[in-house]
Amino acid sequence: MNITFLGAAGTVTGSRHLLENGRNRLLVDCGLFQGLKQLRLRNWADFPFPPAKIGSVLVTHAHLDHSGYLPKLVKEGFGGPIIATSATLDLLRILLPDSAKLMEQETEFAKRRGFSKHKNPKPLYTARDVEKCFTHFKAAGWEQALRAPGGFDISLRHAGHILGAASACITAGGTSIVFSGDLGRHGDPLLADPQPPAAADYVVIESTYGNREHSPEDPLVTLERHINAVSARGGKIVIPSFAVGRMQNLLWYIHELLRQKRIPQLPVFVDSPMATSATQLYALHAADHCLDAGGCEEAFSFAHYVNDRDESEKLQARKEPCIILSASGMATGGRVLHHIRSVAGDSRSLILFAGFQAAGTRGADLVAGNRRLKMHGEYVDILCEVAQLENASAHADATGLIAWLGKIPKRPKKVFVVHGEPTAADALRRRISEELGFDAMVPEQGQRVEL
Ligand SMILES: [Zn+2]
Missing domain, CATH: 3.40.50.10890 (Rossmann fold)
Incomplete structure (x- = not known):
């Protein structure tokens, strides 16, 4: 198996991680790039290969930086199942139409006011593309083994970040990898604490607050x-x-x-x-x-x-x-x-x-x-x-991230630190290697690693 970091590498948004097992492909998260213009422009770049070659997509949670590119992926030819917890799918049924509506409104507004650089600006996707995307939805239960096309075995645990948010353990060809998804804080008044990671050979961990601690004030x-x-x-x-x-x-x-x-x-x-x-x-x-x-x-x-x-x-x-x-x-x-x-x-x-x-x-x-x-x-x-x-915040702070990773039952071969601004990702990488003794790296955008 190998992994390619197609987004959220050295930045917070645009989560897209591609697993390849032989010719089979599973995309973990399919997010929009948000924030800086140079990042947003990446939403308009061609996908690195035809999306029809992806067997399935697993969505860890409904936030648009993990899900907002789905309609575009389907529009460009993706035809497999979009797998997520049923709460995540229900939230996507609300979030994605809104995302399309905002894109259509902004395009209209830019056209009317004439402040777009394009003569005839078009939205990234429309409400119709979103409707088509819904027909691919497939619900997954908590901690139930599910086999995705191409022989990827998926099991989901609570990530405590938003309603339906999951961490995922994925196994294929005898290799296992855990994706933290976005991790929540302990003691959230509405959500259960994040469940510890399953034993796996590799871990992909978020680092939004990789260099910061939340104020201890209530x-x-x-x-x-x-x-x-x-x-x-x-x-x-x-x-x-x-x-x-x-x-x-x-x-x-x-x-x-x-x-x-x-x-x-x-x-x-x-x-x-x-x-x-x-x-x-x-x-x-x-x-x-x-x-x-x-x-x-x-x-x-x-x-x-x-x-x-x-x-x-x-x-x-x-x-x-x-x-x-x-x-x-x-x-x-x-x-x-x-x-x-x-x-x-x-x-x-x-x-x-x-x-x-x-x-x-x-x-x-x-x-x-x-x-x-x-x-x-x-x-x-x-x-x-x-x-x-x-x-x-809905995110664990640096100590919370280290505590979560430290609960993994066996030492992983490598930890990939994603979903953070460069300084945050690097600070977390250092803490992982110094405090837990795990081999950790911050992958670059587009980097492919053999697992
Ligand atoms: Zn999130």
Whole structure:
């Protein structure tokens, strides 16, 4: 068997790892490149070989940097099954149409305003391509051996990152390899802790926070401090958040603060149709999280769910203090941009980022202190407060990653460190070799390694 790193090598986004066993091919994750323009352009490059030659795709979880290229892969000729847990497939049925819609809208907008460099800009894929992609979906259970085309045996364990997120152990031709997928933190209020890795010859591990530790402060305390400060000065709080995962955790935190009367009774709005649908899925996939039916209802139903554009516009014009949760989480697009614009000039208000911000995104720019943002082709000055709630991340920190890998029952022959900015990936590589004594490397984009 061999592995080729077609994405998330030296960067966080675009997860695509190709396993080849003789002439059989399995692609693990099929993500979009996001963030810096030079990365986004990779979405438009030809796939390195005809996708029809791939037997199947395994998707570890629904986030677009692991799944958002699927419709394009199918459009380019991939014809096999797309394997994932049933919660992941349900989330993809929400996320992928939204991804296509955003691409189509941005293309239209660019055409109308004429700020595209292309004469006739086209989206990467359309809603129709997404529909076609759905016909390839195949659900996999937890810890049940499943044989994918080409003789790849797959077994999935909980990764504790978002609803349905899995780590995978894949065996073919007598060689085994574990993919961490994105790993969550221990003690998440909604998800079970990540399960330890299965014994395997090789491991591919993520390194989003490979050089960082989360603040030991309880996220409830951090959020409480921000909400009370902004509400005392009469501002609005806009929280850009991933519609899936972060949004539901934030709702749970805010609900807890309200229940314990630690913050004033501010109205809370969820302005993301996708987040609304994703939240409903928690009730359907009870085995994939820690809340019971009553807990789900209580934690999520207190917020007001905004659905149509009119209501969203009224919310932008609203002057009274309130909390607005909206997507996308790195402010790369979506309704949150309008909310950011609406509070940008108000020094009483706060934009509170709640997750990892990939280099090149508006979120990363703002968190780094840039106060002039380009949105919808125009520059906007940001005069309000900007903060980041890092301890509420859906990712394990460096010590969490080392602890997970350290639980592997036998020493792996090699560990591949992916899904991190170069400094984060390299810092984790060093810790793996120094603290665990495992041979570790950071593969380069396009690198192929014999297993
Ligand atoms: Zn993720």
